[in-house]
Amino acid sequence: MSNIxxxxxxxxxxxxxxxxxxxxxxxxxxxxxxxxxxxAEKLHYTPTHAARSLKSKRTEKVxxxxxxxYNPFYFKMIQGANDVLEQYGYFILLCHTKHSVAQELKMxxxxxxxxxxxxxxxxxxxxxxxxxxxRDCPLPIVLTNKYGGEKVMDNFDxxxxxxxKGIYLATQHLIGQGHKKIAxxxxxxxxxxxxxxxxxxxxAMKDGGLPVPAGSVVQSDYTRKGGYGSAEKLLGGKDRPTAxxxxxxxxxxxxxxxxxxxxxxxxxDVAVVSMDNTDFCTCxxxxxxxxxxxxxxxxxxxxxxxxxRIDKKRRxxxxxxxxPELVVRQSSVTPQRR
Amino acid sequence: MSNIxxxxxxxxxxxxxxxxxxxxxxxxxxxxxxxxxxxAEKLHYTPTHAARSLKSKRTEKVxxxxxxxYNPFYFKMIQGANDVLEQYGYFILLCHTKHSVAQELKMxxxxxxxxxxxxxxxxxxxxxxxxxxxRDCPLPIVLTNKYGGEKVMDNFDxxxxxxxKGIYLATQHLIGQGHKKIAxxxxxxxxxxxxxxxxxxxxAMKDGGLPVPAGSVVQSDYTRKGGYGSAEKLLGGKDRPTAxxxxxxxxxxxxxxxxxxxxxxxxxDVAVVSMDNTDFCTCxxxxxxxxxxxxxxxxxxxxxxxxxRIDKKRRxxxxxxxxPELVVRQSSVTPQRR
DNA sequence: TTGAAAGCGCTAACAA
DNA sequence: TTGTTAGCGCTTTCAA
Numbered sequence: 273m274s275n276i277x278x279x280x281x282x283x284x285x286x287x288x289x290x291x292x293x294x295x296x297x298x299x300x301x302x303x304x305x306x307x308x309x310x311x312a313e314k315l316h317y318t319p320t321h322a323a324r325s326l327k328s329k330r331t332e333k334v335x336x337x338x339x340x341x342y343n344p345f346y347f348k349m350i351q352g353a354n355d356v357l358e359q360y361g362y363f364i365l366l367c368h369t370k371h372s373v374a375q376e377l378k379m380x381x382x383x384x385x386x387x388x389x390x391x392x393x394x395x396x397x398x399x400x401x402x403x404x405x406x407r408d409c410p411l412p413i414v415l416t417n418k419y420g421g422e423k424v425m426d427n428f429d430x431x432x433x434x435x436x437k438g439i440y441l442a443t444q445h446l447i448g449q450g451h452k453k454i455a456x457x458x459x460x461x462x463x464x465x466x467x468x469x470x471x472x473x474x475x476a477m478k479d480g481g482l483p484v485p486a487g488s489v490v491q492s493d494y495t496r497k498g499g500y501g502s503a504e505k506l507l508g509g510k511d512r513p514t515a516x517x518x519x520x521x522x523x524x525x526x527x528x529x530x531x532x533x534x535x536x537x538x539x540x541d542v543a544v545v546s547m548d549n550t551d552f553c554t555c556x557x558x559x560x561x562x563x564x565x566x567x568x569x570x571x572x573x574x575x576x577x578x579x580x581r582i583d584k585k586r587r588x589x590x591x592x593x594x595x596p597e598l599v600v601r602q603s604s605v606t607p608q609r610r
Numbered sequence: 611m612s613n614i615x616x617x618x619x620x621x622x623x624x625x626x627x628x629x630x631x632x633x634x635x636x637x638x639x640x641x642x643x644x645x646x647x648x649x650a651e652k653l654h655y656t657p658t659h660a661a662r663s664l665k666s667k668r669t670e671k672v673x674x675x676x677x678x679x680y681n682p683f684y685f686k687m688i689q690g691a692n693d694v695l696e697q698y699g700y701f702i703l704l705c706h707t708k709h710s711v712a713q714e715l716k717m718x719x720x721x722x723x724x725x726x727x728x729x730x731x732x733x734x735x736x737x738x739x740x741x742x743x744x745r746d747c748p749l750p751i752v753l754t755n756k757y758g759g760e761k762v763m764d765n766f767d768x769x770x771x772x773x774x775k776g777i778y779l780a781t782q783h784l785i786g787q788g789h790k791k792i793a794x795x796x797x798x799x800x801x802x803x804x805x806x807x808x809x810x811x812x813x814a815m816k817d818g819g820l821p822v823p824a825g826s827v828v829q830s831d832y833t834r835k836g837g838y839g840s841a842e843k844l845l846g847g848k849d850r851p852t853a854x855x856x857x858x859x860x861x862x863x864x865x866x867x868x869x870x871x872x873x874x875x876x877x878x879d880v881a882v883v884s885m886d887n888t889d890f891c892t893c894x895x896x897x898x899x900x901x902x903x904x905x906x907x908x909x910x911x912x913x914x915x916x917x918x919r920i921d922k923k924r925r926x927x928x929x930x931x932x933x934p935e936l937v938v939r940q941s942s943v944t945p946q947r948r
Numbered sequence: 949t950t951g952a953a954a955g956c957g958c959t960a961a962c963a964a
Numbered sequence: 965t966t967g968t969t970a971g972c973g974c975t976t977t978c979a980a
Contacts, residue, residue, distance in 0.1 A: 275973055286951045299949050318722045322663035323973035326956045341689050351679050354706055364704045368692055384656045525893055555863055557895030613957055624967045637965050661957035664972045
């Protein structure tokens with residue numbers, strides 16, 4: 273590999289002149305520039321990113337941590353973020369945190385080691401451990417969840433879709449369709465996201481004057497298989513619900529699998545509404561009603577907030593709240609009730 | 611930010627002792643190590659990746675270039691690659707090349723600038739331009755396509771699924787179901803992948819003794835919308851095909867949309883087989899027969915080949931060919947023929 | 949306009 | 965066992 277010293281030697285110029293010629297910054301005669309550029313070309317010179325980084329303290333990379341790389345929900349966020357970042361000449365460094373706080377902490381540490389200039393952290397659960405690490409980290413981190421426990425001194429940005437409201441809308445929609453026995457398949461309520469979603473469901477049921485009997489809320493893991501298993505529990509009992517809210521599309525599809533296997537018609541026997549509104553929703557039969565959680569926009573805004581910190585030196589915290597949106601399709605509209 | 615010099619000063623030791631204590635390499639007394647570690651902890655010391663990189667010439671990152679970040683096909687590859695890379699403590703630096711050779715060249719340049727220690731390049735089209743750049747690049751690049759024009763001197767690895775064979779299997783399957791009028795929706799045949807797929811189709815038709823009339827092969831763009839438009843062309847004519855092979859799942863879903871809109875039953879009126887076997891195939895109704903292109907394994911092997919170069923200093927080229935696999939579902943099996 | 953030199957933070961060969 | 969020193973390759977200030 274050639275470097276500026278080799279070029280300097282071969283051209284008889286000094287390394288600093290070579291550097292100026294290459295960078296275009298600082299004085300440099302037309303002739304010198306010409307000579308340097310030709311020699312650089314000839315030697316296949318390319319600058320070394322690490323050396324530049326060491327000086328400039330910029331890596332031109334952003335760490336993006338997602339809890340589940342197998343879930344299409346996050347693809348959309350990654351896409352949105354990538355769209356924005358590439359306009360700044362930035363790359364995404366992808367990290368799969370697998371719902372593990374330890375993994376998140378490790379990545380925050382990597383950020384501190386300057387693997388990147390900032391981070392977009394998609395977590396299901398902000399707790400004292402990762403929040404402490406986020407506060408300690410000298411580089412900007414943008415969160416993509418609602419962050420309840422904000423302290424006055426906190427200085428990180430976040431962008432979120434109100435998922436409590438999202439699942440509220442889903443539940444309300446089913447209530448509006450006349451359903452009385454509505455069940456919920458949700459993720460772990462030990463995590464923030466699962467907890468919020470369970471609360472949204474309860475709130476809607478309460479506001480609709482409906483009880484939430486024991487056994488009508490099942491915890492699962494956001495996978496199709498998990499959704500299937502949970503649906504089996506709900507549909508196998510004697511007091512079968514007439515409608516099910518699923519906390520994401522994959523579980524809803526698993527739920528539909530279970531219905532199909534049991535000969536239960538959707539939406540005739542059981543109506544289904546889910547959350548995320550991924551591309552799957554328009555592929556299933558019946559098509560799946562779902563809450564659009566604006567994932568692409570979420571990624572886009574997270575990236576924008578981050579680049580404002582990195583590039584524009586914004587210092588004051590900002591947060592953005594996006595509105596979830598109910599998209600009604602076939603799975604939740606009982607034909608005879610129309 | 612603190613560095614080893616600050617720690618050295620505060621502990622009264624030399625920077626090199628500090629470095630040794632922190633890295634665990636080289637001699638260092640238990641006492642010195644203790645002192646250093648405590649001070650490091652106290653000062654929230656973290657090493658600087660750029661400095662380490664500059665010395666070690668390792669970035670612990672791999673560039674992964676995919677042509678279409680919106681296509682779930684590639685996410686599977688990314689997942690497979692990530693699984694392997696994280697075992698080595700490596701990260702994926704994601705690049706969206708958008709089917710653009712210029713973008714690929716730019717990324718190869720970034721690799722040369724040591725944005726990463728190697729690259730996994732998923733391209734639809736290996737031509738003289740990007741191949742020249744790949745040959746010139748001093749860092750390892752693994753290709754994930756069949757690469758026909760291999761020269762004796764070439765020294766890069768590749769792993770691929772034989773897609774000519776894949777689409778051959780799909781077509782053969784339809785012929786075996788008794789179809790005579792089979793159409794193809796394929797990507798651009800100006801790109802290598804599209805060309806290979808079109809050839810596989812033609813070969814199967816020829817071997818089956820069937821003609822490929824003008825207009826029965828439509829070029830599209832691997833999107834659902836594109837597939838819809840192409841299907842409209844095929845299904846709108848008077849000599850409608852009884853079966854359609856689609857070169858990927860998204861186009862197949864678009865094709866099914868078109869059928870549904872026209873009241874054409876699948877597989878009764880028109881049978882459909884596609885390629886990729888993404889998760890969509892089991893969500894659609896009817897479920898979609900598809901050729902499994904082993905994308906996760908592809909990513910896994912690409913990453914393995916790359917890490918053998920980077921970590922194990924393998925110098926001899928290797929290539930791996932995976933077998934495509936037909937997965938028969940409902941969309942291609944005409945009930946009355948069973 | 950050009951060059952010398954210091955420094956970014958870490959590593960490692962070598963000397964003490 | 966510890967310290968000195970010379971880089972890694974680039975940027976940038978300051979002097980010439």
